[in-house]
Amino acid sequence: MKKLVVLSGAGISAESGINTFRDSGGLWENHRIEDVATPEAWQKNPDLVLDFYNERRKQALSVEPNAAHYSLVELEKHFDVQIITQNVDNLHEKAGSKNVIHLHGELFKSQSTENPELVYDIASWELKKGDLCELGSQLRPHIVWFGEAVPMMDIAIDITEEADIFVVIGTSLAVYPAAGLVHYVSAGKPVYIIDPAKPDITFKKNMIFIQDKASTGMEKLKNELRITSDV
Ligand code: NAD
Numbered sequence: 001m002k003k004l005v006v007l008s009g010a011g012i013s014a015e016s017g018i019n020t021f022r023d024s025g026g027l028w029e030n031h032r033i034e035d036v037a038t039p040e041a042w043q044k045n046p047d048l049v050l051d052f053y054n055e056r057r058k059q060a061l062s063v064e065p066n067a068a069h070y071s072l073v074e075l076e077k078h079f080d081v082q083i084i085t086q087n088v089d090n091l092h093e094k095a096g097s098k099n100v101i102h103l104h105g106e107l108f109k110s111q112s113t114e115n116p117e118l119v120y121d122i123a124s125w126e127l128k129k130g131d132l133c134e135l136g137s138q139l140r141p142h143i144v145w146f147g148e149a150v151p152m153m154d155i156a157i158d159i160t161e162e163a164d165i166f167v168v169i170g171t172s173l174a175v176y177p178a179a180g181l182v183h184y185v186s187a188g189k190p191v192y193i194i195d196p197a198k199p200d201i202t203f204k205k206n207m208i209f210i211q212d213k214a215s216t217g218m219e220k221l222k223n224e225l226r227i228t229s230d231v
Contacts (some may be wrong), residue, residue, distance in 0.1 A: 004079035005163035006072060007181055009086045011170020011195060012214045015066040016091055018059060022172050029055070038146050046138075050127055053141040056088070057107050057125040065095035068169065068214035071222060073097050078227055079165070084156045086171060086178050088143055101159075103152050103178050109142035153177050160184040166191045167221065170214050173199040182207075192221055 010020035021028035028036065029052075035041050036052040073096045075081050083092050083100045088107045092100045112118035112133035119142055120133070131139045144150055156178075160166065166185045172195075173179040185191055185206070193199060194210045194217035203209065208224070210217045 001078075001080040002164040003162055004075060004081050004165045004167065005159055006081065006083045006167045006169060007086070007160075007171060007178070008083060008092070008169045009171025009175075009178075011172075012068050012085075013063075013066075013087055013089055013091055014170065015068065015213060015215055016063045018063060018089060018091075020170070022174070033146055037143070039148060042140060042145070046140075047129065049141070050129065053107065053143065054126050057122065057127075060089045060091075060107055061125060063089075063091070065091040066215055068218045069095035069097070071215075071218035075222075075225075075227070078225070082159050082163075084159060084178075084181065086175065101152050101155060103144065103150055103156060105141070105143035107141070107143075110139040111142040113137045113140050150177055156181060157184050161186060164189055165225070168193045168195075168199075169217070170195060171199070172197070173201050192224070194218065194221060 014020055019029060031052060036049055042049050069091050072081060072083060076098060081099060083097055085092055085100060085102055086104050088105055090106065090108055108122050110120050110122050110127050112135060114133065114135050114137035118133045127139060127141060133139055160181045161184050163185055166189060168182065168191065182191055188206060191207045192210060193207060194212060194214060196211060196213050198209060198211065210220050212220060
């Protein structure tokens with residue numbers, strides 16, 4: 001089976017009702033990134049950061065995957081599909097995708113502030129002050145904040161280098177290092193980019209731009225790949 005690797009961003013979850021922050025004037029659900037998604041924000045105002053991610057968790061529990069997420073599950077019948085997502089929601093898993101790695105962390109996990117390798121599941125929506133890891137230190141959201149290293153990046157690069165087909169969905173390709181992954185696709189392998197807005201990158205010969213939202217863009221991709229929908 002050919003290996004199809006997907007890099008997804010906030011745009012794939014837009015039709016499920018989760019806003020991207022770039023489409024909301026640079027704010028993420030009315031918050032400045034600096035106030036809620038940086039290590040400095042955590043130092044300055046941990047209550048606000050905990051509240052922000054508690055709200056994101058509540059929202060994620062109230063929405064469902066959309067047709068684009070399900071199309072990626074369907075592609076598993078035809079390809080060895082590996083998803084690399086920048087999203088912190090769990091909609092790829094909820095749709096049934098088998099191989100998902102989260103570059104920027106996961107909403108439904110927490111990590112120790114003392115040892116980031118201690119990671120725990122969050123069963124529902126709430127992470128509170130006083131929730132401690134086994135070492136006795138406060139738990140924080142298991143999110144890669146702006147300015148932090150991206151521990152899954154090396155694995156993502158290895159997966160990208162093996163891709164026979166690379167698909168980019170719903171990402172502005174503006175957040176690094178994730179955006180740099182397209183440069184690791186082997187020469188001559190096709191890169192499909194699905195987005196209503198053309199990303200501000202230099203398009204190479206192997207890049208095919210499908211200007212559309214994720215759900216209908218995925219239908220066009222399946223046509224390109226000659227896959228007839230059996231849903
Ligand atoms: P982004 O940089 O990946 O940009 C969003 C992209 O989605 C834009 O290019 C936009 O044109 C496109 N888009 C908008 N509607 C779309 C649709 N219906 N179908 C397909 N594409 C669509 O993402 P961002 O919002 O700038 O977020 C960057 C980071 O912020 C993420 O990598 C993540 O860590 C975090 N974030 C996560 C979520 C989530 O988990 N759902 C939501 C917002 C932000």
